[in-house]
Amino acid sequence: MQAPTSQLVAPHITRGALARPVAIDSRGDACADEGRRIADTLKLIDTVLAPKRRIVHAGEMIYRAGERFNQLHILNSGFFKLISMSCDGREQVVGLRFRGDWLGFSAISQGSYGCDAIALDTAEVWTLRYDALLQACAEHPALMVVVHEAMSREMMRDRDSLMAICTLPADARVATFLHYWAGALAVRGLRADQFSLRLTRAEIGNYLGLTLETVSRVLSRLARAELIAFNEKSRRDICIPDFPALAAYVEDRDARAGLH
Amino acid sequence: MQAPTSQLVAPHITRGALARPVAIDSRGDACADEGRRIADTLKLIDTVLAPKRRIVHAGEMIYRAGERFNQLHILNSGFFKLISMSCDGREQVVGLRFRGDWLGFSAISQGSYGCDAIALDTAEVWTLRYDALLQACAEHPALMVVVHEAMSREMMRDRDSLMAICTLPADARVATFLHYWAGALAVRGLRADQFSLRLTRAEIGNYLGLTLETVSRVLSRLARAELIAFNEKSRRDICIPDFPALAAYVEDRDARAGLH
DNA sequence: CGCCAAATTGACTGGTATCAAGCTACGTGG
DNA sequence: CCACGTAGCTTGATACCAGTCAATTTGGCG
Numbered sequence: 001m002q003a004p005t006s007q008l009v010a011p012h013i014t015r016g017a018l019a020r021p022v023a024i025d026s027r028g029d030a031c032a033d034e035g036r037r038i039a040d041t042l043k044l045i046d047t048v049l050a051p052k053r054r055i056v057h058a059g060e061m062i063y064r065a066g067e068r069f070n071q072l073h074i075l076n077s078g079f080f081k082l083i084s085m086s087c088d089g090r091e092q093v094v095g096l097r098f099r100g101d102w103l104g105f106s107a108i109s110q111g112s113y114g115c116d117a118i119a120l121d122t123a124e125v126w127t128l129r130y131d132a133l134l135q136a137c138a139e140h141p142a143l144m145v146v147v148h149e150a151m152s153r154e155m156m157r158d159r160d161s162l163m164a165i166c167t168l169p170a171d172a173r174v175a176t177f178l179h180y181w182a183g184a185l186a187v188r189g190l191r192a193d194q195f196s197l198r199l200t201r202a203e204i205g206n207y208l209g210l211t212l213e214t215v216s217r218v219l220s221r222l223a224r225a226e227l228i229a230f231n232e233k234s235r236r237d238i239c240i241p242d243f244p245a246l247a248a249y250v251e252d253r254d255a256r257a258g259l260h
Numbered sequence: 261m262q263a264p265t266s267q268l269v270a271p272h273i274t275r276g277a278l279a280r281p282v283a284i285d286s287r288g289d290a291c292a293d294e295g296r297r298i299a300d301t302l303k304l305i306d307t308v309l310a311p312k313r314r315i316v317h318a319g320e321m322i323y324r325a326g327e328r329f330n331q332l333h334i335l336n337s338g339f340f341k342l343i344s345m346s347c348d349g350r351e352q353v354v355g356l357r358f359r360g361d362w363l364g365f366s367a368i369s370q371g372s373y374g375c376d377a378i379a380l381d382t383a384e385v386w387t388l389r390y391d392a393l394l395q396a397c398a399e400h401p402a403l404m405v406v407v408h409e410a411m412s413r414e415m416m417r418d419r420d421s422l423m424a425i426c427t428l429p430a431d432a433r434v435a436t437f438l439h440y441w442a443g444a445l446a447v448r449g450l451r452a453d454q455f456s457l458r459l460t461r462a463e464i465g466n467y468l469g470l471t472l473e474t475v476s477r478v479l480s481r482l483a484r485a486e487l488i489a490f491n492e493k494s495r496r497d498i499c500i501p502d503f504p505a506l507a508a509y510v511e512d513r514d515a516r517a518g519l520h
Numbered sequence: 521c522g523c524c525a526a527a528t529t530g531a532c533t534g535g536t537a538t539c540a541a542g543c544t545a546c547g548t549g550g
Numbered sequence: 551c552c553a554c555g556t557a558g559c560t561t562g563a564t565a566c567c568a569g570t571c572a573a574t575t576t577g578g579c580g
Contacts, residue, residue: 108412
């Protein structure tokens with residue numbers, strides 16, 4: 001009984017914090033559309049720009065803060081985290097990246113990267129020169145549209161996570177995070193009902209503005225409430241038996257009230 | 261004894277959360293450079309695109325969430341706040357905009373705005389059609405560069421505020437906010453040592469993930485510590501007698517320790 | 521003047537952080 | 551094989567920062 005997820009009178013109604021691209025529920029359409037968009041984008045970039053492909057392994061960095069910027073990256077597979085470091089030594093996970101996402105946009109304005117991009121597992125990265133992209137954009141309007149949309153989407157996502165972190169209590173933040181991650185997987189045609197969080201509790205907490213202990217406690221509580229389940233062995237593998245239930249928990253203040 | 265603010269070996273060192281464009285201290289260069297960039301950008305847009313100009317007054321909205329997107333806006337003068345609303349009714353200030361800033365980028369990917377843009381005082385807004393911009397970008401490489409840089413800068417700023425909110429205690433968040441606001445004014449050639457916050461305590465708190473009472477208390481504490489001063493009458497007018505001291509407070513964990 | 525929104529300040533509460541102990545899984549080297 | 555160390559995780563006890571509630575003051579404005 002949610003509002004339908006396409007054809008909205010007031011589109012902002014569906015914008016759950018951190019959760020926009022999801023919509024696995026009522027109809028799979030939006031989800032499949034997103035997947036198609038990602039595939040199309042990759043194909044376009046591949047044909048127009050012939051990017052350099054590269055395999056990187058978990059823990060490897062494709063760029064680091066301070067490094068001179070002159071190329072952008074697109075993820076063809078795998079997962080990345082972006083880590084930013086402030087002058088006084090605070091470290092923070094400022095973003096997560098999945099297949100089809102770009103890496104490096106935020107470096108354009110400064111001419112140097114502002115964070116480290118670290119692979120969370122084996123990944124295939126496509127790399128292209130920024131000047132080549134600019135030139136190609138001038139020649140291929142469709143490419144420019146794709147690039148703008150990608151940047152725009154990134155802004156929207158950042159805004160959603162800001163909102164989640166500013167306005168939600170710990171329970172809801174963690175639930176929102178899981179919902180977001182599962183949605184990102186679903187859109188990309190991967191299993192969303194059972195997957196490995198590729199982050200430690202400490203990293204999740206850092207991303208959400210919480211401590212690792214709080215994340216651990218919340219996960220235990222969510223498991224007790226059967227909104228999630230742990231894989232026996234490796235509590236980093238999560239099952240989401242009832243995705244709509246999790247979505248409801250994320251979206252309703254009230255649904256979170258009872259959960260001692 | 262800070263690192264010089266231009267000519268960096270490792271540029272990320274100067275990136276204080278929310279605070280990048282500042283650098284009023286050691287030499288005015290960076291500050292003036294920024295100002296020049298903004299002026300140049302406005303000029304370029306004016307000559308290439310001849311945007312429609314319009315004056316809006318405090319409280320007026322230039323777009324609202326859900327509205328169909330087909331034009332972008334640039335602020336020639338005045339101040340705006342961006343307000344986003346989640347599906348369950350949480351409201352949040354997700355951004356502030358000053359002269360030279362763009363409004364509407366984040367709507368590109370969805371085709372509709374995701375937040376309300378509300379003027380905080382009388383402002384001059386330039387408006388241009390997005391399709392016209394796309395076309396002009398294809399013809400004028402310099403314009404495309406400017407647009408990409410603007411989007412990139414916005415991402416960087418969002419990231420900085422995420423970091424500030426996630427990792428800083430209330431005192432530091434408010435101080436960072438003041439520092440950021442003063443920096444934004446300085447860059448634009450406006451008085452940065454004495455200015456009016458155009459937001460209520462509630463709005464500041466909302467932006468920073470705090471309550472209005474906490475903001476009020478922190479401001480009182482900062483005033484007691486003489487890092488800021490209130491204008492007699494209208495405590496919304498703030499003086500910053502010693503900007504470097506405020507900057508030091510923002511940047512040093514330790515500087516904040518003593519301040520009962 | 522009287523009304524109202526904004527802001528301040530105090531007292532109290534509660535949600536997270538902090539500190540600490542113990543557990544599990546895993547790899548390494550004796 | 552087991553002893554050991556380590557990293558990640560869980561759970562409990564306690565502390566503290568910021569939220570909540572409430573009373574009061576201030577300033578703006580019809």
